[in-house]
Amino acid sequence: MIRLPDDYKEYLAIYTTEYEDTYLLEAIVAADIYVLKNIVQNQSERLFEENFNYDVAEQGSTLFGTERIVKIRKLNKKIGDNLKLLYDYRCQICGKSIGEKYDSQVVEAHHIDYFVHSLNNDSNNQLIVCPNHHSIIHDVNPVFDRKRLIYIYPNGIKEGLVLNQHIG
Ligand SMILES: [Zn+2]
Numbered sequence: 001m002i003r004l005p006d007d008y009k010e011y012l013a014i015y016t017t018e019y020e021d022t023y024l025l026e027a028i029v030a031a032d033i034y035v036l037k038n039i040v041q042n043q044s045e046r047l048f049e050e051n052f053n054y055d056v057a058e059q060g061s062t063l064f065g066t067e068r069i070v071k072i073r074k075l076n077k078k079i080g081d082n083l084k085l086l087y088d089y090r091c092q093i094c095g096k097s098i099g100e101k102y103d104s105q106v107v108e109a110h111h112i113d114y115f116v117h118s119l120n121n122d123s124n125n126q127l128i129v130c131p132n133h134h135s136i137i138h139d140v141n142p143v144f145d146r147k148r149l150i151y152i153y154p155n156g157i158k159e160g161l162v163l164n165q166h167i168g
């Protein structure tokens, strides 16, 4: 594996399509990431994640107005959507699917290292959490201990992942 400095990172996203033997390729080049970097600076992490988690803001969103950024949003959202499926719309921290009883799938993808700082949308930087845990994490900013896979909250409470198949 070759580690590239973040400024040189480029991606080739490969998406499945409605046709079994046809794939859609999309290149995300360093220039795209550079544009993104300028846009995300000083933006709210939650506002960005809202765009990755839900389609509500798709129309008229100024954050994702340019074609370059739309590409990156799409890749980020796909990774999150696949993880949500992997966990069957359950929170990795509490294991609950809080919308289940209402036929709702309101689970959300959270970036462990905030995306607006790290621009890291790798799956190992994304956790699938219920909206309650997501709000609490952004409210009190617990530290994520990657070795032990636990969140350590400022008041001393520690919470591990009851579900984990993708972070190691
Ligand atoms: Zn939860």
Ligand SMILES: [Zn+2]
Residues within 6 Å of the ligand: 045, 046, 049, 109, 110, 111, 134, 138
């Ligand atoms: Zn988050």
